[in-house]
Amino acid sequence: MSVVTRIAPSPTGDPHVGTAYIGLFNHTLARQGGGKFILRVEDTDRNRYVPDSEKRIFQMMAWLGLTPDESPLQGGPNGPYRQSERFDLYGDYARRLVASGHAYYAFETAEELTALRAAAQAAGHVIAVPSRDLDPAAAQTRVEAGEAAVIRLRVPAAGETVVNDLLRDPIHFQNREIDDKVLLKADGFPTYHLANVVDDHLMGVTHVVRAEEWITSTPIHVLLYRAFGWHEPVFAHMPLLRNADKSKISKRKNPTSVEWYQQQGFLPEAMLNFLATMGWTHPDGLEVFDLEEFGRVFRLQDVTLGGPVFDQAKLRWYNGKYLREVLSADEVARRLHAFLAGQKTELPYDDYFRAVVRLMTPRLEVFSEFLEKTPYFWSETYPVTEKAQAAIDGARDLLPELAATLKNVPTFDAAGIKAAFAAFAEQKGLKLGKVMPPVRAAVAGTMESPDLPELLATLGRDRVVSRIVKMGS
RNA sequence: GGCCCCAUCGUCUAACGGUUAGGACACUACCCUUUCAAGGUAGCGAUACGGGUUCGAAUCCCGUUGGGGUCACCA
Numbered sequence: 001m002s003v004v005t006r007i008a009p010s011p012t013g014d015p016h017v018g019t020a021y022i023g024l025f026n027h028t029l030a031r032q033g034g035g036k037f038i039l040r041v042e043d044t045d046r047n048r049y050v051p052d053s054e055k056r057i058f059q060m061m062a063w064l065g066l067t068p069d070e071s072p073l074q075g076g077p078n079g080p081y082r083q084s085e086r087f088d089l090y091g092d093y094a095r096r097l098v099a100s101g102h103a104y105y106a107f108e109t110a111e112e113l114t115a116l117r118a119a120a121q122a123a124g125h126v127i128a129v130p131s132r133d134l135d136p137a138a139a140q141t142r143v144e145a146g147e148a149a150v151i152r153l154r155v156p157a158a159g160e161t162v163v164n165d166l167l168r169d170p171i172h173f174q175n176r177e178i179d180d181k182v183l184l185k186a187d188g189f190p191t192y193h194l195a196n197v198v199d200d201h202l203m204g205v206t207h208v209v210r211a212e213e214w215i216t217s218t219p220i221h222v223l224l225y226r227a228f229g230w231h232e233p234v235f236a237h238m239p240l241l242r243n244a245d246k247s248k249i250s251k252r253k254n255p256t257s258v259e260w261y262q263q264q265g266f267l268p269e270a271m272l273n274f275l276a277t278m279g280w281t282h283p284d285g286l287e288v289f290d291l292e293e294f295g296r297v298f299r300l301q302d303v304t305l306g307g308p309v310f311d312q313a314k315l316r317w318y319n320g321k322y323l324r325e326v327l328s329a330d331e332v333a334r335r336l337h338a339f340l341a342g343q344k345t346e347l348p349y350d351d352y353f354r355a356v357v358r359l360m361t362p363r364l365e366v367f368s369e370f371l372e373k374t375p376y377f378w379s380e381t382y383p384v385t386e387k388a389q390a391a392i393d394g395a396r397d398l399l400p401e402l403a404a405t406l407k408n409v410p411t412f413d414a415a416g417i418k419a420a421f422a423a424f425a426e427q428k429g430l431k432l433g434k435v436m437p438p439v440r441a442a443v444a445g446t447m448e449s450p451d452l453p454e455l456l457a458t459l460g461r462d463r464v465v466s467r468i469v470k471m472g473s
Numbered sequence: 474g475g476c477c478c479c480a481u482c483g484u485c486u487a488a489c490g491g492u493u494a495g496g497a498c499a500c501u502a503c504c505c506u507u508u509c510a511a512g513g514u515a516g517c518g519a520u521a522c523g524g525g526u527u528c529g530a531a532u533c534c535c536g537u538u539g540g541g542g543u544c545a546c547c548a
Contacts, residue, residue, distance in 0.1 A: 008548090009548090010547080010548050012547085012548075042548065044547090044548080045547055045548065047547080048547065048548080106546095110545095110546080113545090113546085117544095117545090121474085121475085121544090124474085124475065125475085126475090126476095126544085150546055152546095163477095165478095168478075168479090171477070171478080172477095173476075173477075174476085177475075177476055177544095178476095179544080181545095182545080182546050183546095184546085185546040186546060187546075189546085191545090191546070191547085191548085192547075192548045193548095195548095196548090211542095212478065212479090212541085212542065213541095213542055213543070213548095214542095214543095214548095215477060215478065215542075215543080216476075216477055216478090216542070216543045216544075217543080217548095237478085239478095239479080239541095240541075240542070242541080244483095244484085245540095246540055246541065247540090247541075247542095248541075248542075274485095277485060277486080277497090278485075279485090279486095280486090281485080281486050281487065281496090281497095283487095285486095285487075285495085285496055285497085287496085287497055287498090304485095304486075305478075305479055305480090306479065306480065306481095306485095306486090306540095307478095307479075307540085307541060307542090308484090308485060308486090309483095309484055309485075311484050311485070311498070311499085313484080313498060313499060314484075314485065314497080314498045314499080315498095316498095317497090317498055317499085318498090320511090324511070360510095361511090362510055362511040362512085363509065363510045363511075364510090373509095387508095391508095421507085431507095432507055433507060433508095434507095435507085436507040436508085437507060437508070439507090440507070440508065441508095444508095446508090446509085447507095447508045447509070448508065448509040448510080449508070449509065449510095450508090450509080450510085451506095451507085451508090452507055452508080453507095
């Protein structure tokens, strides 16, 4: 049997890193099994719906390269893939459950439920919904008369429901501790539980891989599969990504929008690699590996269950690693150029740009650091740090001579410049540490910059000489 | 609070009854060096606690503690 997985995000806000995380595992699992990976939009809550959210989720998945096989965008044989467009389906299925006695119409108002809940909590048991005991025919009549009602699942009063999770021992839930969840709201929309189960079944989903926060609602889903007489899928609940304090990852304590990481100049490859190590390790101890390699060796059973802290420092390390060891120099330049263009900074994509990028790559973790670290490459009005100014002031007498020397270097490349410095120092009886820093300070305005001969060669003779003359006078 | 899940360095994790408990990030030194990085070398640093089972326990069992999740006509 081939594997069918899915992610089912709700379009309620920013494209979440947790969606990317779960998406990565579902995508990979489907690819391994030669199966399908579905993206289904769960937009059944009209109050929380955010119009452009869905589009941004698609963009996030595309950026990461986790392309679904079926989705609202590309369609597929099991569409539509937006629950709002499957509206009629859910009412039919809910009523089917009412007819079979597995569900019932309930008429309690919000106020009544609040009171009921308070009483139930005080008594230490789950809420008992009075409508559960109504005569079905009478209830039917009230509904037909137009009275507002929801449809609730009739959870067995006794016994237990066992959830089989691929990653842990069977989980036993006492039925008396599960309340009669609403399946169909008064507005006719389904709740998550109903829509999710109906769609997973109709779409042929074989493996439900989702976050741990769903464990407690899984017995409800199991009960639904049984009530419908359907086969339940394999469940696997992934650990929750955490903040540094171990709580569930949240906007307040961590950037959770993948767009933020995109804007900071993180690479999708690095993000994916990092995410793959949350709860899983490469069997050979590899730290750096791509999606393909991940798919080659990943096994769901190897996922660890401790909640992994989302550590930005490690993500940044991964990003730097990809910049200097995985991507080619040309690729880094191309991507950085595209990144800058996206940030409304247009620089010519030429040899000069590529040379600067090559020099800066080992000094970069994310693209957003690039411009702030390289002002002197783009303008003659770069800032001069206090330290740099001191270096310049301490070598006023030397600077004009150095300018003259550099002006006459036969070939203005790194080797030629290096030789010129050596000759100059020798002739003056000075150490290189005396003659190079002032030049660096003058041409860059900062002591933190690339190898000096290469830096000078990249800037070019004219710029270098005029800067030294200007700063040294 | 009820129910449920989880528990190895600060962080991500390896170990699948027998290892000086390994690696990576971070941190600290040192090397390289004209600065900052990168790179190299080294160091720091963990089996939450208490009982069992066993010749032998990070690993199996029980309890405690701790952390987390969940208890909506949200997903």
